[in-house]
Structures are given as structure tokens and as C-alpha cells.
Amino acid sequence: MATPVPHEGPPRPYLVSIVLPCFNEEEVLERTHQRLSRAVRDLPHEIVYVDDGSTDRTWQLIEKLTGETPTARAVRFSRNFGHQAACLAGLREADGDAVVLIDADLQDPPELIPRMVEQWLKGWSVVSARRSHRQGETVFKKATAYTYYRLLASLTQQPVALDTGDFRLLDRKVVDFVGNLGESELFLRGAISWTGFPETSIRYERDARGGGETKYTLRKMLALSRSGLLAGGAALPLRLPTYLGVASLAAAVGVGVARQDPSRSAQLGAFGVQSLVCGVLGEYLISVFRQVQGRPPYLVLERIRSTARPTDPAPKLVEEYA
Incomplete structure (x- = not known):
């Protein structure tokens, strides 16, 4: 101690x-x-x-x-x-x-x-x-x-x-x-x-x-x-779009190399990722908004x-x- x-x-x-x-x-x-x-x-x-x-x-x-x-x-x-x-x-x-x-x-x-x-x-x-x-x-x-x-x-x-x-x-x-x-x-x-x-x-x-x-x-x-x-100033949530974007590009390259067509599940997965990213950013915006209100x-x-x-x-x- x-x-x-x-x-x-x-x-x-x-x-x-x-x-x-x-x-x-x-x-x-x-x-x-x-x-x-x-x-x-x-x-x-x-x-x-x-x-x-x-x-x-x-x-x-x-x-x-x-x-x-x-x-x-x-x-x-x-x-x-x-x-x-x-x-x-x-x-x-x-x-x-x-x-x-x-x-x-x-x-x-x-x-x-x-x-x-x-x-x-x-x-x-x-x-x-x-x-x-x-x-x-x-x-x-x-x-x-x-x-x-x-x-x-x-x-x-x-x-x-x-x-x-x-x-x-x-x-x-x-x-x-x-x-x-x-x-x-x-x-x-x-x-x-x-x-x-x-x-x-x-x-x-x-x-x-x-x-x-x-x-x-x-x-x-x-x-x-x-x-x-x-x-607490957690930086990772704000960096999620970058990480997910890189992962998506890598997946796209993999699909192209394998000559596989995008499936319905892949489309839904992409939509889910976009929604997750928007939700994370939205939480930060809400926090900023409440602070700016000054109540x-x-x-x-x-x-x-x-x-x-x-x-x-x-x-x-x-x-x-x-």
C-alpha cells in the first residue's frame, strides 16, 4: 500500500x-x-x-x-x-x-x-x-x-x-x-x-x-x-466507427476474393453496424446536449x-x- x-x-x-x-x-x-x-x-x-x-x-x-x-x-x-x-x-x-x-x-x-x-x-x-x-x-x-x-x-x-x-x-x-x-x-x-x-x-x-x-x-x-x-472519457466508443469501417472493408475484400455474392444476412448485419455506430454517437451527443442546457x-x-x-x-x- x-x-x-x-x-x-x-x-x-x-x-x-x-x-x-x-x-x-x-x-x-x-x-x-x-x-x-x-x-x-x-x-x-x-x-x-x-x-x-x-x-x-x-x-x-x-x-x-x-x-x-x-x-x-x-x-x-x-x-x-x-x-x-x-x-x-x-x-x-x-x-x-x-x-x-x-x-x-x-x-x-x-x-x-x-x-x-x-x-x-x-x-x-x-x-x-x-x-x-x-x-x-x-x-x-x-x-x-x-x-x-x-x-x-x-x-x-x-x-x-x-x-x-x-x-x-x-x-x-x-x-x-x-x-x-x-x-x-x-x-x-x-x-x-x-x-x-x-x-x-x-x-x-x-x-x-x-x-x-x-x-x-x-x-x-x-x-x-x-x-x-x-x-470517464472513454475513447473507444468514439473510435468504433473507424474499427468497424476497417473490418467492413476487410470483409468486402474477402467476399470479392472468394467471389461470393452479398447475402441478405450480410445486408442486415451492415445495417446493424450502422445503427450501433449511430447509437453510440447519439449517446455522446445527448450527454453534451444535457450539459449545454445548464440545468x-x-x-x-x-x-x-x-x-x-x-x-x-x-x-x-x-x-x-x-
């Missing part, structure tokens, strides 16, 4: 922010809050909930939990903007000298946070939780996740942390940098690796969900994968502030936005 580059060390006293993106987590949220509170009770901390447009009782539970916990606060989106947007909002809201991102479904153990803080205190700017085993997930999801991250690492022009999700601790410098990137479709995992700040990892076994169903449907997983490839990645509907924050002039209140 490489020697960490000192990040000037945390101030004394320091604050650790724990950010929890939430989307329809009513079945598990109270248990998550209890386990998290026990796990970090000896750390100077704040808890930041981000409700990503839940349609169940998640926000009502967050209001209850923040009312009972002086160090907890929350923001609520106007609608569902997606997990990456919720993580980004949490980073921007957090005041901590270090910020921990962790999902609210109890797949990632909050008891690991003190160990992550220990590594941060040693000088690491990024402390990732690397999964050695994934319980409660299908063989298909495990296999595709394993393959995807290795494919991403081979295609992109930046380092990629293998078998690592968004369960990470980030130093304030990393948080400020990532939070101000200004990308409309931020692929957080890739952005963190791209910064190049000193990073270490802690291995753990990922548990099954504490309740409810996964919010990462196949469609959302495909969208996240696409964002990772596009945001914010999320909209905050309301905010619950913490009674423990010294900057608050009054007890906990709700700020509403039109």
Missing part, C-alpha cells in the same frame, strides 16, 4: 458528516438511524438525510428523526432526480471536515465509519469501502458489476476503484472539488478517482438490504453504466436545519422553495 500524502490533518475539534441518500426507505429508515447513531456516537458528527423524491412515508420519518436528533438535518427534492444527484446534494450540504456517503438500506454497515475516520486521521484523503462479498444479490447483478468495473477501468483514461460503490469517506478538499465540478450528469465514483487524491480502502462484506426492494432497477443500472463510460442536477423543495449547528439563529425550521 502506498504511503498517504498528508492533507494537513483535520482541525481540532473536527466534524464528520454522514450523508444518506434516501428513496422510499420507510421500511428500514428508523433502524438505519438507530444503528448509525450508535456507530458514530463517539465521533463529533452530523447526519444529513437527502430525500430523493420519495413517494412513501420516508420524508415524514425524516422529519420525526431530525426532530429527535439535534445533530440531524435534511433536504427534500422536488421529485426523484436519482441516486447520484442525491449524493451530490449531500456533499454540498455537509459541513464536515470529512464526509461519509452511505446508503440508507443497511447494505453498507455504519459500524465501519469509525475505521474509515481512523484512516482519514492518518492522512488519507479518500477512504473507500471495497466489497469482498455481496449478500442478497443475484448472480446476474454480481457478475455484471464485476465485469463492468473492469471494463470501465480498461476503457477510461482515469483510475477506477474496483468493487467499490459510493460508500466512501472524503476529505473536505475532495468534497469541495467534486461538489463544484458543474457536471449535469455526475458519475461520482469516477469523479472521485479522477481527482487523484490519496486513496486507500477497507474491505468488508456487503449485507443484504435491511428492508424493502432495491431502487436500482436494470434500467437505472444501465443508465449509471452509460454515465460512467461517458463521464441544475436537482431542485430542493424544502430543508430541515439542525438545532445543533451554531450558525442557526433559531431552533430547527423548514425552509420552503417555490
Whole structure:
């Protein structure tokens, strides 16, 4: 393991922010809050909930939990903007000298946070939780996740942390940098690796969900994968037309030498190749279009502030936005 580059060390006293993106987590949220509170009770901390447009009782539970916990606060989106947007909002809201991102479904153990803080205190700017085993997930999801991250690492022009999700601790410098990137479709995992700040990892076994169903449907997983490839600067997809063109010319020469007539299947194959190339280029154009639009990645509907924050002039209140 490489020697960490000192990040000037945390101030004394320091604050650790724990950010929890939430989307329809009513079945598990109270248990998550209890386990998290026990796990970090000896750390100077704040808890930041981000409700990503839940349609169940998640926000009502967050209001209850923040009312009972002086160090907890929350923001609520106007609608569902997606997990990456919720993580980004949490980073921007957090005041901590270090910020921990962790999902609210109890797949990632909050008891690991003190160990992550220990590594941060040693000088690491990024402390990732690397999964050695994934319980409660299908063989298909495990296999595709394993393959995807290795494919991403081979295609992109930046380092990629293998078998690592968004369960990470980030130093304030990393948080400020990532939070101000200004990308409309931020692929957080890739952005963190791209910064190049000193990073270490802690291995753990990922548990099954504490309740409810996964919010990462196949469609959302495909969208996240696409964002990772596009945001990571993968050059291979843009070079596909060249490679396919050379292959097509070689095939044409081969057919001519063998004096074989083009078949119906060959015509359909050529059409399929053209469609694939157009689709790849279209994905990049869509990404560029969304970036040029300049729309914010999320909209905050309301905010619950913490009674423990010294900057608050009054007890906990709700700020509403039109």
C-alpha cells in the first residue's frame, strides 16, 4: 500500500458528516438511524438525510428523526432526480471536515465509519469501502458489476476503484472539488478517482438490504453504466466507427476474393453496424446536449436545519422553495 500524502490533518475539534441518500426507505429508515447513531456516537458528527423524491412515508420519518436528533438535518427534492444527484446534494450540504456517503438500506454497515475516520486521521484523503462479498444479490447483478468495473477501468483514461460503490469517506478538499465540478450528469465514483487524491480502502462484506426492494432497477443500472463510460472519457466508443469501417472493408475484400455474392444476412448485419455506430454517437451527443442546457442536477423543495449547528439563529425550521 502506498504511503498517504498528508492533507494537513483535520482541525481540532473536527466534524464528520454522514450523508444518506434516501428513496422510499420507510421500511428500514428508523433502524438505519438507530444503528448509525450508535456507530458514530463517539465521533463529533452530523447526519444529513437527502430525500430523493420519495413517494412513501420516508420524508415524514425524516422529519420525526431530525426532530429527535439535534445533530440531524435534511433536504427534500422536488421529485426523484436519482441516486447520484442525491449524493451530490449531500456533499454540498455537509459541513464536515470529512464526509461519509452511505446508503440508507443497511447494505453498507455504519459500524465501519469509525475505521474509515481512523484512516482519514492518518492522512488519507479518500477512504473507500471495497466489497469482498455481496449478500442478497443475484448472480446476474454480481457478475455484471464485476465485469463492468473492469471494463470501465480498461476503457477510461482515469483510475477506477474496483468493487467499490459510493460508500466512501472524503476529505473536505475532495468534497469541495467534486461538489463544484458543474457536471449535469455526475458519475461520482469516477469523479472521485479522477481527482487523484490519496486513496486507500477497507474491505468488508456487503449485507443484504435491511428492508424493502432495491431502487436500482436494470434500467437505472444501465443508465449509471452509460454515465460512467461517458463521464470517464472513454475513447473507444468514439473510435468504433473507424474499427468497424476497417473490418467492413476487410470483409468486402474477402467476399470479392472468394467471389461470393452479398447475402441478405450480410445486408442486415451492415445495417446493424450502422445503427450501433449511430447509437453510440447519439449517446455522446445527448450527454453534451444535457450539459449545454445548464440545468441544475436537482431542485430542493424544502430543508430541515439542525438545532445543533451554531450558525442557526433559531431552533430547527423548514425552509420552503417555490
